[in-house]
Amino acid sequence: MSDYYDRLGVSRDASGDDIKKAYRKVALKHHPDRNAGSKEAEARFKEVTEAYEVLRDPEKRSRYDRYGVEGLRSRGGAPSGFDFSDALNVFMRDFGGFGGLEDLFGGRRRSSEPARGKALRITIPLTLAEVLTGVNKTVNVAVLDLCGECRGTGVRGGGRPSACPTCGGAGQERRVERSVFGQFVSVAPCARCRGEGTIVADHCRSCRGEGRTRATRKLKVRVPPGVSSENYITLRGEGNVGPRGGPRGDVVALLDVKEDPRFRRDGNDLLAEVPVTFAQAVLGTRVAVPTVEGEEQLEVPAGVQSGTIMRIRGEGLPDVNGRDRGDLLARLVVWVPDHLTPEQERLIKQLRSLEDLPPAKVSPDSRRGFWDRVKDALG
Ligand SMILES: [Zn+2]
Ligand SMILES: [Zn+2]
Structure with missing residues (x-):
């Protein structure tokens, strides 16, 4: 894959237009914004961009055709100095950004x-x-x-900033370094203008x-x-x-x-606890169940066990993506009084002498948690 034409997947007689189109396709495939920081994608992105930078330039391309990579090394712009941030700049220069998260939070941009x-x-x-x-x-x-x-x-006074004299307005500094391996060119944001390409000699007093x-x-x-x-x-x-x-x-x-203390939310469903008295649970009753905006009457059948969950359809919350509405799940809890009048106590004692013992297993299973039973009711 080291051949520049192969990297872009074009033939050696491809037109400039074909090269640009081919590059865009492969660069998009390997672009870091679409590959969540994959090192391999980064390396591929750099490779294809490096190839594109040579083949899009007729002069560099003809040198590459005649002498290969060596032909490029002889006159400055050595490909070995081409790094990942150069590659990003090339892509941005010719195709702009994606409007991804980097752009959203003011990250990468064209320096000009x-x-x-x-x-x-x-x-x-x-x-x-x-x-x-x-x-x-x-x-x-x-x-x-x-x-x-x-x-x-x-x-000051609203004039235009002047071009940075250090980088000539490019916003980048190229440094050429020589080593035993050859000549390297590194590109970094200009230190003087911080990559903006312009400087302000006389600052506005109001915004510094x-x-x-x-x-x-x-x-x-x-x-x-x-x-x-x-x-x-x-x-x-x-x-x-x-x-x-x-x-x-x-x-x-x-x-x-x-949080609304009256409810617990589970997606679009709301769960509310509804207390009933022992007599109401035994004989059946009609109770008021709180809804988000008011209350609903609920018909409780005779003989309902404490912990039973009754579903009131469509009294939950709307779905954020559609017209559906969730349900209101009312959990009936039998309330046991902790204080009795003498009359109440006399009657309860009378009831005790007459009542049946509970079965070994009470349904719904009171030893299991509330939310397990809610799940059962939903399932
Ligand atoms: Zn500068
Ligand atoms: Zn100002």
Whole structure:
């Protein structure tokens, strides 16, 4: 695979256009953003990009055709100095980024363009009632905004920054080093302009050359029904501006659904404990079960055991991806009074003299945990 044509999978008479197309295809396949930091993909990405950098340039290509890699070594641009970050820059230069997480958090970029603002994280507290219906929230977010004094340029009076004299505006420094192995060229971000390619000689006083100042932005967030604390909402391009007039980054709104003491949530289902008296459990009754927004009447049959779970269909939470709604699971718990009036005590004693002993095994099995039984009820 060391032949440059083989690396791109093109024939030796491929046109410049074919080379570009072939490179894009293989580079995308091995791009680090799509291979989660795989070292092997990184190495392949570097190899194909190195080949592309030579074959796209007619002069270098003809030297390579005549003399191979040696032909390139003779005049500076030695391929051995080509590293992974050069490869990324080549890809970005010709094809741009992917808008992946790196871009989102203001990571890699083309050095000639102003950087996008870093993503901001905010937290939006929500009640269960808001989860039920969905809600529109207005939040104030502390952001970095374009400096009004210099209009984001960072230059006093709003002029344009001048090209960095050290790197001539390229934002990169190439260093040529000689060793027993030959000549190496390394490329690093320019130290003077920190890779931006421009410098500000006379700083704006208001933003100290940053091009941005603190401000508060009022943002509207539409929270759909059925969300949970695991969800987040990205507000594209609503956050910080980048330094020196770079585009706005995103705001990532993390959702924080507050616990409701009346319920336990299990996906779209809600679980509630409903106390009933012994007489109600024996004779059957109608009880009020709390729902997110009010209550529902539940018909309890006679002879219900403590711990029985009854399902009220469609009284749970909506599904975040559809129109379905979860159920409300009511767990009936027989309440035992710890204080009796003399009249109650007399009647209970009378009942004791008449009642049957419980069977050896009571259903539902009271020795098993509540959540096991919930699972049984669901299964
Ligand atoms: Zn520079
Ligand atoms: Zn300013």
